[in-house]
Amino acid sequence: MVDVEIKRDRIVIRWREKKWDWMIEPRYWRNTMYWTLALILFPVFAYFLSPGLVNTMVSANIYAAIAIPLSLMTVGTGRINFGPNFYIGVGGYVAALLSIHLGMSPWLTLPLAVLMSAFCALVFSPLVIMAKGLYYVLLTLLLPLLFLEVTFIWTGIFKGDVGLFGIELLFDLGGAKLNFIAAAYVSAAIMLLFLLIANKVLKSRYGLIMAAINDDEEVAHGIGVNINLVKILTFIGASAMIGVMGWFMAHYFGTFSGITYLPLTYMLKILLVFMVGGRAQIFGCVAGGYFVAFLEEFLIRVMGDFQPVAFPIILLILLFVLPRGEGLFGLYRRRHYREYMPQIHVRR
Amino acid sequence: MLDTIWFVLFFGFLMGAVYLLIALGFSLITGVLRIFHLGYAYLFPLTIYGTWFFMSELGLPLIPSIVGMVVVQLIVSYLLYTFMVKRYMDDEMTLLTGLLIVALIVEQFAAWRYPIQEGVYLETTLMDGIFQLGLAVAPKQLVLASIIALVMTALFALFFIKTKTGLAVRALSQDILNSQFVGLNVEKLYILTMMLILIPVIVAMLLIAPIWTVEPAMGWQYMTTAILIAVLGGLGNIKGTIIAAFLIGIDHALMCFVVGEPRFMNLSALALVMVILIVRPQGIARSESIW
Numbered sequence: 052m053v054d055v056e057i058k059r060d061r062i063v064i065r066w067r068e069k070k071w072d073w074m075i076e077p078r079y080w081r082n083t084m085y086w087t088l089a090l091i092l093f094p095v096f097a098y099f100l101s102p103g104l105v106n107t108m109v110s111a112n113i114y115a116a117i118a119i120p121l122s123l124m125t126v127g128t129g130r131i132n133f134g135p136n137f138y139i140g141v142g143g144y145v146a147a148l149l150s151i152h153l154g155m156s157p158w159l160t161l162p163l164a165v166l167m168s169a170f171c172a173l174v175f176s177p178l179v180i181m182a183k184g185l186y187y188v189l190l191t192l193l194l195p196l197l198f199l200e201v202t203f204i205w206t207g208i209f210k211g212d213v214g215l216f217g218i219e220l221l222f223d224l225g226g227a228k229l230n231f232i233a234a235a236y237v238s239a240a241i242m243l244l245f246l247l248i249a250n251k252v253l254k255s256r257y258g259l260i261m262a263a264i265n266d267d268e269e270v271a272h273g274i275g276v277n278i279n280l281v282k283i284l285t286f287i288g289a290s291a292m293i294g295v296m297g298w299f300m301a302h303y304f305g306t307f308s309g310i311t312y313l314p315l316t317y318m319l320k321i322l323l324v325f326m327v328g329g330r331a332q333i334f335g336c337v338a339g340g341y342f343v344a345f346l347e348e349f350l351i352r353v354m355g356d357f358q359p360v361a362f363p364i365i366l367l368i369l370l371f372v373l374p375r376g377e378g379l380f381g382l383y384r385r386r387h388y389r390e391y392m393p394q395i396h397v398r399r
Numbered sequence: 400m401l402d403t404i405w406f407v408l409f410f411g412f413l414m415g416a417v418y419l420l421i422a423l424g425f426s427l428i429t430g431v432l433r434i435f436h437l438g439y440a441y442l443f444p445l446t447i448y449g450t451w452f453f454m455s456e457l458g459l460p461l462i463p464s465i466v467g468m469v470v471v472q473l474i475v476s477y478l479l480y481t482f483m484v485k486r487y488m489d490d491e492m493t494l495l496t497g498l499l500i501v502a503l504i505v506e507q508f509a510a511w512r513y514p515i516q517e518g519v520y521l522e523t524t525l526m527d528g529i530f531q532l533g534l535a536v537a538p539k540q541l542v543l544a545s546i547i548a549l550v551m552t553a554l555f556a557l558f559f560i561k562t563k564t565g566l567a568v569r570a571l572s573q574d575i576l577n578s579q580f581v582g583l584n585v586e587k588l589y590i591l592t593m594m595l596i597l598i599p600v601i602v603a604m605l606l607i608a609p610i611w612t613v614e615p616a617m618g619w620q621y622m623t624t625a626i627l628i629a630v631l632g633g634l635g636n637i638k639g640t641i642i643a644a645f646l647i648g649i650d651h652a653l654m655c656f657v658v659g660e661p662r663f664m665n666l667s668a669l670a671l672v673m674v675i676l677i678v679r680p681q682g683i684a685r686s687e688s689i690w
Contacts, residue, residue: 359507
């Protein structure tokens with residue numbers, strides 16, 4: 052029988068030998084609720100103020116939703132993947148090709164995009180065991196470039212230069228503004244779901260093992276952790292999550308091109324979200340995503356065609372001005388420290 | 400059949416030699432500073448557009464413009480070392496990201512100030528015309544660039560083998576701590592290395608500018624080639640770099656003349672590196688020392 056017990060600060064659910072507890076004390080949920088409410092209200096206000104901001108919010112959610120699994124992957128493998136955009140490409144192209152050639156709906160292409168991203172991650176998963184330090188950085192950096200080459204070589208299939216178009220849209224509510232708002236809510240929902248998953252994983256026993264691997268692989272191995280299994284599982288899981296964002300972008304924009312997402316410049320943007328927000332801090336990824344997306348939009352409006360130059364300059368300054376390794380979220384955590392969060396370590 | 404083999408060898412040599420110039424600096428910095436200089440991509444557009452800046456904005460002739468560009472490159476390298484590499488050497492993630500951003504800034508600035516329609520062109524042709532050997536035909540400038548590449552690599556090797564400074568750099572590449580114990584000025588040697596890597600890149604870019612495409616984003620492609628060669632050679636080993644550069648050159652020539660698909664050039668080079676890394680993870684040569 053399922054036994055539900057309501058305590059002062061939590062609900063405890065017991066079933067046979069297993070136990071789950073869910074924190075209900077307001078102080079644990081207050082900030083989360085405030086921020087979620089802000090996310091829900093923002094598209095509505097933006098709709099009346101400046102509809103373009105809704106699109107910026109979608110971009111921010113996309114950046115954050117890519118950076119969150121990247122953080123998870125970084126903690127669980129103890130290595131920094133410099134090519135997360137490879138899985139954006141896999142997810143996006145699977146969704147685009149299936150939608151265009153087989154007429155599949157977005158809800159049918161989603162599981163296949165996830166499966167293909169996970170399969171590709173499985174194929175490349177030996178990298179997290181064989182390569183470390185600079186070799187790992189390099190090999191992961193090259194993977195999206197390799198994929199980009201493939202999209203150019205087999206341009207008849209991938210249309211690497213101009214991109215695939217005619218992908219079925221995720222929503223068609225009868226107006227561009229309404230579609231934007233729906234996309235804003237769906238992208239926010241995906242981002243929040245990723246945040247919840249990552250948070251739960253990092254706080255679980257599995258998360259503790261990941262943190263142990265991140266701190267010292269050899270010691271973790273010494274205390275009986277199956278480090279290879281944990282690293283591979285984390286790598287595949289996080290890659291599949293990144294693949295979801297490829298799927299989302301393909302069906303949101305209705306077009307998908309490798310030249311947009313696979314070059315180093317897009318990867319650099321994700322890396323900056325990851326770094327400015329606070330490396331390997333999943334909540335920092337949200338702060339970083341919103342900061343980078345809105346800064347980009349602000350600079351476009353203020354500086355016009357000089358924005359591509361000013362944007363990296365400002366981010367470079369921030370990279371060195373913000374507390375080392377802590378980023379924007381680190382500034383917040385200095386005042387509101389709660390519990391241990393794993394910090395990444397790069398090995399040479 | 401023999402003609403095809405000749406084409407592969409001839410163009411493999413020409414391309415390999417130019418690739419060697421492009422990758423030599425990257426390999427050197429990886430070997431000595433033990434970092435991935437992901438900002439390496441900025442050197443290529445800065446060479447071309449820096450020279451063009453002095454020519455078009457200040458109205459200087461070619462040679463003084465090149466001198467001006469070299470001075471700018473030296474200053475940028477020094478600043479990069481002082482404010483980024485030195486401070487963040489222990490924080491590799493910040494360093495790699497910062498260096499990548501620097502490359503992006505230079506690329507974007509060049510694209511903003513001199514868009515492709517500006518038609519940037521440097522008159523650095525030293526030999527005009529066509530060189531023919533058997534059935535193979537190539538621009539004389541490319542042949543000259545290959546010869547200069549070999550001479551420059553030989554000079555680099557001699558510098559590291561025969562001079563005291565070269566010996567010190569080699570010692571540094573083997574063990575930083577022990578190099579400090581025996582009294583080497585690590586800081587100065589690092590700065591020297593940052594300056595040394597400029598030479599092959601600047602020479603390569605000036606030589607190939609009249610015959611290969613020049614655009615603000617070219618640095619990423621060249622850096623990818625440099626990374627592939629450095630990894631294939633065994634991070635930071637010059638002997639390995641030389642072999643790897645020619646291997647990649649021959650691989651590219653094979654794709655052009657045997658497979659008949661120049662589009663496969665980069666893909667096949669990437670595949671070659673992946674295969675060699677699986678078979679021999681440390682690359683072709685040992686990487687404990689730069690020579």
